[in-house]
Amino acid sequence: MIFESQLRGVFLEKGKRTRVYTKSLVPRVKVYDESLVFQSGVEYREWNPRKSKLSAAILKGLSQMGLKEGYAVLYLGAASGTTVSHMADIVGRNGIIFAVEFSLRPVRDLVFVAEQRKNIAPIFADASNINELAARISMVDLVYQDLAQKNQAEIFLNNCDLFLKDEGFGILCVKARSIDVAQKPSIIFRDVRNKLEKTMSIVDMRNLDPFELDHCMFVVKKRVK
Amino acid sequence: MVASSFNHILGKLSLSSNGQIGITQKMYGIDELKSNESSFSNMDGADKKRILSFLKENRFRSDFYDNNIALTKKQMSAYPSDDIMIIQCLASIEEMTKMKNMILNRLREWYGYMSPEFIHAIGNQEKMIELIESKDIEVLKNESVKKDSMGIKFLKEDNQSVMHLCVLYHEIDAAQGRQKDALIKRISNVMPNTVLIATPQLAAGLLQAAGSLRNLMIMPASTIQTLGAEKALFRHLKNKKNKSPKYGLLFNHPLVQQSPSASRGKIARILAGKISVCVKVDYFKGKPIAANLYSEIVRKVQHDL
Numbered sequence: 257m258i259f260e261s262q263l264r265g266v267f268l269e270k271g272k273r274t275r276v277y278t279k280s281l282v283p284r285v286k287v288y289d290e291s292l293v294f295q296s297g298v299e300y301r302e303w304n305p306r307k308s309k310l311s312a313a314i315l316k317g318l319s320q321m322g323l324k325e326g327y328a329v330l331y332l333g334a335a336s337g338t339t340v341s342h343m344a345d346i347v348g349r350n351g352i353i354f355a356v357e358f359s360l361r362p363v364r365d366l367v368f369v370a371e372q373r374k375n376i377a378p379i380f381a382d383a384s385n386i387n388e389l390a391a392r393i394s395m396v397d398l399v400y401q402d403l404a405q406k407n408q409a410e411i412f413l414n415n416c417d418l419f420l421k422d423e424g425f426g427i428l429c430v431k432a433r434s435i436d437v438a439q440k441p442s443i444i445f446r447d448v449r450n451k452l453e454k455t456m457s458i459v460d461m462r463n464l465d466p467f468e469l470d471h472c473m474f475v476v477k478k479r480v481k
Numbered sequence: 482m483v484a485s486s487f488n489h490i491l492g493k494l495s496l497s498s499n500g501q502i503g504i505t506q507k508m509y510g511i512d513e514l515k516s517n518e519s520s521f522s523n524m525d526g527a528d529k530k531r532i533l534s535f536l537k538e539n540r541f542r543s544d545f546y547d548n549n550i551a552l553t554k555k556q557m558s559a560y561p562s563d564d565i566m567i568i569q570c571l572a573s574i575e576e577m578t579k580m581k582n583m584i585l586n587r588l589r590e591w592y593g594y595m596s597p598e599f600i601h602a603i604g605n606q607e608k609m610i611e612l613i614e615s616k617d618i619e620v621l622k623n624e625s626v627k628k629d630s631m632g633i634k635f636l637k638e639d640n641q642s643v644m645h646l647c648v649l650y651h652e653i654d655a656a657q658g659r660q661k662d663a664l665i666k667r668i669s670n671v672m673p674n675t676v677l678i679a680t681p682q683l684a685a686g687l688l689q690a691a692g693s694l695r696n697l698m699i700m701p702a703s704t705i706q707t708l709g710a711e712k713a714l715f716r717h718l719k720n721k722k723n724k725s726p727k728y729g730l731l732f733n734h735p736l737v738q739q740s741p742s743a744s745r746g747k748i749a750r751i752l753a754g755k756i757s758v759c760v761k762v763d764y765f766k767g768k769p770i771a772a773n774l775y776s777e778i779v780r781k782v783q784h785d786l
Contacts (some may be wrong), residue, residue: 328537352542354549360560363553375542377549380556387522390529391514392490392549394536419533437651438719 258295263321265346266314267300275301276311278345282372285340301345305467308339309402309429312467319460320475322425326350327397330419332411332457333429335402336362337376339370343400344373354393356475358382384411386418395421402429409451416456422480426456432470441470452476485528487521488514490548491541502535508548510554510749515584541669563671564694570664570683578608588613592643595635605722614647662728674759677771678752678778679734684731687756698764706731706753750779 258277261268267277277293277300285298286292291302305312310321323329334340334355344353345458347368355370356379363380370376379392383403399420401412408430416426430448432441445461452458456476463473486495492507521529536545569753585606592613593600603609661773665681675684690708691697697705707714709729717725727746731753732736741750755774762770 259694264760287615326539328542350539350542352545354545360557364557367550367553367557370546374546377546379549380553388515390521391488392545392552393533394541394545395533396537418529421534421537435717449624 258293258300258395259373261314261317263314264324265348266303266321274315276305276314277301278303278342281345281348281375285372286363287369287372288336288338301342303342304338308342309464309468309471309473310339310342310427313462313473314463316462316464317364318462318475320425321427322398322459322475322477323347327355328394329398329400330393330396330415331355332399332401332415333357333403334362334366334378335359336365339379339402340376341365341369341373344376344456347375349375350413352377354396355377355381356381356389383415386414388414388419389473393419395419397421397424399424399426401427404431406435408434409448413451416476416478420478422478424478425459426474426476426478428452428474428476432472432473441472443473448474457481485524487524488516489521490514490552491536491544494532496532498526500531502532508551511552514552517596540639563667564688567664567668567671567685568689568692570660570667571689572656574664577653577660580653581650581657584646584653585610588643588646588650591646594633595639597631610647610650613643619653652683672760672763674767674769674771674774675756678759678775683730683734686733687760690730694760694764698760700757700760702750702754702757705757706749736778740782745784747785751778 258267260266265278267279267435269275269277280292280299280301284292286332287301288304288307293300293302298417302408303311303314303385305315314321323343323346325346327347328351329343329347331340331343331353334357337355340353340355344351347353352378354378354402357366358381360380363378366376366378370378377393379389381388381392381399383389384405384407396419399412399416401408402410402416408428412428413427415426416460430445432439435444435448449458449461455476455478457479458474459477460473460475462473464473484496484498486493488494488505490509491504492509493505495503497503521532524532535713556673588610589600589606599612600609640643645703664685668681668685668688670675671689672684679687687705688694688697691700700708707726707729708731710726711729713723713726714729717723728749729735731749732745734749734752734753736752737745737748755778759771760773762768
């Protein structure tokens with residue numbers, strides 16, 4: 257039995273292994289190789305936690321996501337559009353996801369996903385170039401970032417500073433190995449937390465083990481000045 | 482509030498002195514959006530936020546979608562692709578080697594049922610395929626009939642099947658030869674200086690390891706030196722007790738191969754340094770400097786030995 261979780265737009269099915277789903281925005285069309293499941297005339301897409309960090313975080317008990325139907329989202333590090341497609345399912349036809357990716361090959365796949373889901377605007381640009389991004393997007397309700405860069409915290413805070421509405425949520429995936437190859441992940445996460453706390457309120461922090469090793473996800477809220 | 486206008490994906494955005502925001506529909510290319518004259522970055526922080534919030538409204542979303550997709554597609558097709566083609570070519574060549582080896586192994590297994598003694602005796606793969614092709618069906622029949630041979634009798638069709646594989650092997654071999662020539666031609670064109678110091682094959686390998694010419698250009702010489710030795714490199718970084726690698730792909734360079742073991746590390750380091758200079762010159766399509774650099778390398782190498 258698939259039921260809606262406490263996170264809007266996110267559906268769960270308990271069993272030997274808990275599964276996560278989103279309601280398919282474009283029925284009968286697969287984005288990657290996800291399973292499509294029918295229940296009471298509604299089609300759901302299975303959200304694979306091994307492929308998508310957000311799904312992994314949800315299975316690790318993520319309490320808040322800051323994502324709602326109709327929202328505008330800035331997604332930094334969209335890659336081929338796996339996680340983006342599920343977010344697109346959640347924000348629905350009236351929402352929009354600005355999917356930013358800097359690497360040529362995945363953007364091609366991202367454009368194909370966007371042609372199916374008309375609420376994804378693919379943007380081939382560098383996430384650290386705020387001014388270039390500003391010419392292509394609007395203010396957003398949520399900033400989601402999943403970049404493998406050494407200065408990922410700085411990029412995240414700069415983008416949130418300009419593009420995130422007041423009291424908007426930000427989600428930052430931290431890949432410890434991109435910041436420092438040898439340092440203990442817990443120390444790296446602590447440093448990132450300190451950087452975030454200067455301008456953001458920490459809402460939640462999830463370690464993504466065993467789905468991703470040495471990864472964690474921070475959920476923050478932008479403080480009104 | 483200062484009146485200003487700037488280029489935006491939705492068109493020309495204007496901000497009047499009394500705060501009115503207007504949009505004149507226009508399709509800008511990527512260079513026009515990045516242009517400095519009418520720039521978003523020059524605006525006041527508060528104005529920036531006002532405009533961004535204004536654009537958040539539902540009525541603009543359809544245009545955000547249409548215009549961004551159109552621009553992204555244009556960016557894709559305009560992307561400089563020299564290094565992409567070289568990397569694809571090299572990947573193809575490497576795959577063809579694997580294909581050839583697969584066929585040779587299959588031949589060994591299959592033909593071995595008819596002439597196990599022959600297969601057991603012959604080690605060299607090229608010689609094996611040559612001999613298989615040269616023996617006709619009569620000779621084969623005679624061979625498998627030898628006194629205590631373990632060979633099974635092959636029908637004409639079985640023999641034909643084996644010959645098909647031999648034909649396929651030669652086709653792949655010929656195609657691989659053509660790809661190798663094409664690769665050398667292309668990379669000598671795109672990275673003329675690097676190819677002179679690093680040899681075409683190694684230069685292509687370095688490019689593949691880096692992922693793109695731009696990535697290779699940004700790398701310090703020490704990274705170029707260890708490209709291909711990631712296992713050893715990260716083992717060393719995690720625990721300094723492990724030795725750092727002296728070379729990765731660079732190990733296959735003729736100068737490194739020809740030198741005594743004790744000097745190989747030094748030579749790899751010298752080469753990596755000069756290669757990194759060449760890559761930068763090649764990226765920006767600069768003057769031919771490889772000849773000068775090569776004589777410097779030769780001087781340094783002779784000085785050390």
